Amino acid sequence: MKTSIATVSLSGDLPEKLDAIARAQFTGVEIFENDFLTFDHSPATVGRMVRDKGLTVTLFQPFRDFEGMPEPLRSRGLDRAERKFDLMQELGADLLLICSNVSPHALGGVSRAADDLRELGERAAKRGLRIGFEALAWGRFVNDHRDAWEIVRRADHPAVGLILDSFHTLARGIDVASIRSIPSDRIFLVQLADAPKLELDLLSWSRHFRNMPGQGDLPVTAFMDAIWATGYDGVVSLEIFNDQFRAGSARAVAVDGKRSLVYLADQLGQLDAADSIPPRAICRGVEFIEFALNEATIEEFRNLIGALGFHLAGRHRSKQVELWCQGDVNLVLNYEREGFAHTFYLTHGPSVCAWCLKVADADAAERRASGLLALPFRQAVGLGELEMPAVRGVGGSLVYFVDDNSGLTRWRDIDFEAANKEDHSPVQVGITNVDHLSQSMEYDEMLSWLLYYGSILDLNKTDGQDVADPGGLVRSQVIQNDERSLRIVLNGSQSRRTLSGRFLNEFLGSGTQHIALATKDIFATVAALQSRGFSPLPIPANYYDDLIARFGLDDDLIARLRQANILYDRDTTGGEYFQCYTKVFAERFFFEIVERRGYDGYGAANAPFRLASQSRLSHRPEGVA
Ligand SMILES: O=C(O)c1ccc(O)c(O)c1
Numbered sequence: 001m002k003t004s005i006a007t008v009s010l011s012g013d014l015p016e017k018l019d020a021i022a023r024a025q026f027t028g029v030e031i032f033e034n035d036f037l038t039f040d041h042s043p044a045t046v047g048r049m050v051r052d053k054g055l056t057v058t059l060f061q062p063f064r065d066f067e068g069m070p071e072p073l074r075s076r077g078l079d080r081a082e083r084k085f086d087l088m089q090e091l092g093a094d095l096l097l098i099c100s101n102v103s104p105h106a107l108g109g110v111s112r113a114a115d116d117l118r119e120l121g122e123r124a125a126k127r128g129l130r131i132g133f134e135a136l137a138w139g140r141f142v143n144d145h146r147d148a149w150e151i152v153r154r155a156d157h158p159a160v161g162l163i164l165d166s167f168h169t170l171a172r173g174i175d176v177a178s179i180r181s182i183p184s185d186r187i188f189l190v191q192l193a194d195a196p197k198l199e200l201d202l203l204s205w206s207r208h209f210r211n212m213p214g215q216g217d218l219p220v221t222a223f224m225d226a227i228w229a230t231g232y233d234g235v236v237s238l239e240i241f242n243d244q245f246r247a248g249s250a251r252a253v254a255v256d257g258k259r260s261l262v263y264l265a266d267q268l269g270q271l272d273a274a275d276s277i278p279p280r281a282i283c284r285g286v287e288f289i290e291f292a293l294n295e296a297t298i299e300e301f302r303n304l305i306g307a308l309g310f311h312l313a314g315r316h317r318s319k320q321v322e323l324w325c326q327g328d329v330n331l332v333l334n335y336e337r338e339g340f341a342h343t344f345y346l347t348h349g350p351s352v353c354a355w356c357l358k359v360a361d362a363d364a365a366e367r368r369a370s371g372l373l374a375l376p377f378r379q380a381v382g383l384g385e386l387e388m389p390a391v392r393g394v395g396g397s398l399v400y401f402v403d404d405n406s407g408l409t410r411w412r413d414i415d416f417e418a419a420n421k422e423d424h425s426p427v428q429v430g431i432t433n434v435d436h437l438s439q440s441m442e443y444d445e446m447l448s449w450l451l452y453y454g455s456i457l458d459l460n461k462t463d464g465q466d467v468a469d470p471g472g473l474v475r476s477q478v479i480q481n482d483e484r485s486l487r488i489v490l491n492g493s494q495s496r497r498t499l500s501g502r503f504l505n506e507f508l509g510s511g512t513q514h515i516a517l518a519t520k521d522i523f524a525t526v527a528a529l530q531s532r533g534f535s536p537l538p539i540p541a542n543y544y545d546d547l548i549a550r551f552g553l554d555d556d557l558i559a560r561l562r563q564a565n566i567l568y569d570r571d572t573t574g575g576e577y578f579q580c581y582t583k584v585f586a587e588r589f590f591f592e593i594v595e596r597r598g599y600d601g602y603g604a605a606n607a608p609f610r611l612a613s614q615s616r617l618s619h620r621p622e623g624v625a
C-alpha cells in the first residue's frame with residue numbers, strides 16, 4: 001500500500017512535518033500550498049528535502065474556484081494554473097488537486113465544467129502533469145463525488161482524473177456503492193479522514209474535527225472497501241484537518257496516522273504480503289502488574305497490599321524484585337537501582353511501570369504491535385531468565401506479552417525463588433482477579449491510545465462518558481474484549497484541577513492510576529480486610545441517603561453498604577455493582593475492590609462521589625485525620 005499524509009495534518013514547520021512523516025514510514029506527502037508559501041525556500045529546495053527524506057510528493061493542493069467560471073475569470077484561472085504548474089515542476093509534483101468551486105461567480109453546468117477541466121488537463125499533459133477533481137461537500141454546484149465523476153468522465157482526457165475524499169462522501173451520507181463502478185485508472189488519488197458525529201455545518205466539521213480512520217464515527221472501512229473493489233492500487237493519503245492534531249506532536253500524530261492506515265488495510269485484507277501482520281491479539285487476562293518503587297517507598301507499599309490480603313510469594317533470582325500474589329492477581333514490586341523500572345521511578349515516582357498481558361501468542365502479539373509502529377522494548381536479563389516480548393505503551397510504560405505455548409507463563413518459577421511460607425502466610429480475603437485497569441491521560445491523547453489498544457489487541461470501545469470531578473469534567477472511555485478478561489478504562493482530563501489532571505501534573509505524564517480487583521463477595525472481603533487494618537476511602541452519609549431514594553434498597557443493605565464504605569449501582573437489567581476504594585497511594589494510584597452481579601458497566605454514576613471523597617482527602621492538611 002502506498003501511504004501518504006497531507007502536510008496540513010501536522011504541527012510544525014515544513015522540515016518538522018517532513019521529518020515526522022518520514023519517521024512514520026509513509027511513502028509520500030501531499031504538499032499543502034500554505035505550508036509551502038509560509039516556508040522561505042524555493043520549490044526546488046523543498047522538492048529536494050522531500051526526496052532526501054525518501055518521500056515522494058503525491059499531490060500539490062488545493063487549487064480553488066476553477067471550473068465553470070465566466071470570462072475573464074475563466075482565463076485568469078487558466079493563467080493561475082500555469083503558475084502552479086511551474087511551481088509543481090520545480091517541486092517534483094505531478095498531480096494537482098482541483099477542488100470544486102465555491103465562488104459566487106461560478107456558473108455551474110456539467111458540460112461547461114467538463115470543458116474547463118479538459119482544457120486544463122491538456123495544458124497539464126504538455127508538461128507531463130495531471131489534475132484530479134474533488135467534490136467538496138460544500139461545493140456550490142458540485143458537492144457529490146458522483147457529479148465530480150460525471151464531469152471527469154465527460155472531460156475524457158487522460159490527464160484528468162477523480163480524487164475521492166472519504167470525508168466529503170461520508171459526511172453527506174452518499175452511498176459508497178456508487179464508487180464500485182468507477183474505473184480504477186480514473187481515480188488519481190484517495191484521501192482518507194474520519195470524523196466524530198457532530199451537529200455542525202459541513203465546512204466547520206471538515207476543517208476542525210476530522211480524525212484518523214477508525215477514530216471517528218464515519219464508515220471509512222466501507223468507503224475503502226468500495227475503493228479497493230475497483231482494483232485501485234494507488235496512493236491512500238490522510239488529509240486530516242484537526243485543531244488538536246495541529247497543536248500536538250507532529251511525530252505522534254504521524255505515527256497514529258500510519259497506524260490507522262495499516263490497521264484499516266489489515267481489516268480489509270489489503271496489506272501487501274511483505275507487510276502482513278498477525279491478527280489482533282486475543283487477551284486471556286492480566287498476568288501481572290509491575291510497580292516501580294524504591295527502598296524508601298516499598299515498605300509502605302508492602303503494608304498497603306498486605307492489608308489488601310496479598311502475600312509475598314517469591315523473590316527474583318537476580319534482582320531487587322518481589323512477587324506478591326492473591327488469587328490470580330500477581331503484583332511485581334521492582335525496587336532495583338538500575339534498569340527500566342528504576343528509570344521510570346526517577347521520572348514518575350512510585351507508580352505502575354508495566355502490565356503483562358496473557359495472550360494467545362505472545363510473539364505474534366509483539367510482531368503485530370511492531371507492525372503497527374509500537375516501539376519494541378528489550379532489557380538485559382540474567383542467565384537462564386526469561387526474555388519477555390514487550391512494547392512501549394501509555395506514558396512510556398511497558399506492555400509485556402506472555403502465553404502458555406512458549407512457556408512464558410512459567411515466568412514465576414523461572415525468574416522467582418518461592419518465598420518462605422513463614423514470611424507471609426497466604427490469607428484469604430476473596431480477591432480473585434483483576435477486574436479492570438484505568439489510565440489517566442491528557443484529553444488530547446485519548447484518541448491516540450484508543451487506536452493503540454484497539455488496533456493491537458482484540459478490544460472494542462464503548463461509548464464515552466463525561467464524569468464530573470470537583471475540579472472539572474473528565475472524559476471516560478472503556479475499551480474491552482468480548483470475554484471481559486481485559487477491561488481498560490481511559491480517563492482524559494481537560495483541566496489540571498481534576499484528580500486525573502493532578503495525577504498528570506504530579507506523575508509527570510500519563511499512566512495507570514487505578515487497579516480494580518474482583519471479589520465474589522465484597523461484604524466478606526471488606527470485613528476480612530477491615531480486620532487486617534485496611535481503611536477504605538470514606539464515603540459521605542448523603543450518598544447513602546440518595547441511594548435509598550434512587551434504588552429503594554432496604555435498610556439492612558443500606559446499613560451494610562454504609563458501614564463498609566461500599567458504593568452501589570444497578571443497571572437497567574437489574575445487574576448490580578458494588579465498589580470499595582482504597583485511599584490514594586503516594587498521591588498517585590489506588591485500588592478498588594468490586595463485585596459484579598450480572599453488571600457490565602463501571603459505576604460511572606458513583607464516580608463523582610468517589611472523586612469528591614478523594615479530592616477532600618488530598619486537600620486536607622497534613623496530620624488531620
Ligand atoms: O477545506 C478545504 O477547503 C479543502 C481543501 C482541499 C481538500 O482536499 C479538502 O478535502 C478540503
Ligand SMILES: [Mg+2]
Nearest residue numbers: 134165191239
Ligand atoms: Mg480532500
